Amino acid sequence: MNYLQPEKLETALEQINSDNFTIAAGCTDLLPATDKNIISGNILDISKISSLKGISVDKEFRRIGSTTTWSEILNSNLPECYQMLRECSREIGSIQIQNSGTIGGNLCNASPAADSVPCLLSLNASVELTSINKKRVLPLGKFINGSRKTEIEKNEILTSILIPKNNEKGISNFLKIGARKYLIISITMIACRLEVNKDLIDSISLSIGSCSEVAKRITSIEGLLVGKKLENKTIENLDLNSMTELSPITDIRSDKKYREEASKVLIKQTLHNCLKKIKSE
Ligand SMILES: Cc1cc2nc3c(=O)[nH]c(=O)nc-3n(C[C@H](O)[C@H](O)[C@H](O)COP(=O)(O)OP(=O)(O)OC[C@H]3O[C@@H](n4cnc5c(N)ncnc54)[C@H](O)[C@@H]3O)c2cc1C
Structure with missing residues (x-):
């Protein structure tokens, strides 16, 4: 087994080009995934590459x-x-x-x-x-x-x-729900970036994680919001049943139904949070 900790990117690239290495950064995913908290094989630690x-x-x-x-x-x-x-x-x-x-x-x-x-x-x-x-x-x-x-x-x-x-425009908010208050692995999570012009939603990028194999933009809901006035009434009247992007599963953290319902609550909550941020500007 080889453990290398290069300081230059070029050295790291030469190494992975010539042999099989596991790349290690903070190791907070790598180590818990092992049986004995030991990573086997060749390790290329990239944490010292400035x-x-x-x-x-x-x-x-x-x-x-x-x-x-x-x-x-x-x-x-x-x-x-x-x-x-x-x-x-x-x-x-x-x-x-x-x-x-x-x-x-x-x-x-x-x-x-x-x-x-x-x-x-x-x-x-x-x-x-x-x-x-x-x-x-x-x-x-x-x-x-x-x-x-x-x-x-x-x-x-x-x-x-x-x-x-x-794309560095607007305000944003991130919300996640887990099974406890601290050290939470998300049951569902929402990220929202929003631009408002004269009270109207000019553009919105709404994304969801933990509710499909890969996190996604929720374009079906983005489409319903563009051009609308950002106010409590718009948020409360928003029909989230037309959302097509979710394919949640039941697993150890949550069942499918809870994931679906919790996601709808988070979407409305993130919009309310964005509205509050805009009002306080
Ligand atoms: C107690 C605990 C709580 C956690 N809570 C959360 C949480 O709330 N939310 C969350 O999202 N995650 C959470 N994690 C997971 C983890 O901390 C994050 O995913 C973290 O960002 C992983 O970064 P790392 O540098 O430690 O990755 P590493 O463990 O070093 O690497 C992870 C994987 O990426 C590869 N890799 C790393 N960097 C590169 C690179 N630059 N190029 C190519 N390959 C690379 C590695 O080979 C490995 O396969 C938690 C983990 C633990 C142990």
């Missing part, structure tokens, strides 16, 4: 390095539309998990209950995948292609999450 850390902005995109931790996201200075990502960071596991767990690890693990996915879908995020001789960018909705399945190749590292700067 170019994978932190948040920067260029002409077109905001770039979140893949090994940026939840605590770093929570404490970063981001525009208002990222409030949902901060709210999500604050609720991931415990403070210890937030200090080690990374945004890239959350996406590559591709759990249907990965909290960051609905937020990043509502920001139209893409992922940058880097190999020794190529970089490619995939929309997040294409990158995760099933429960615990992604498009990443053996010789690639997820290097950044890219958010188009022209």
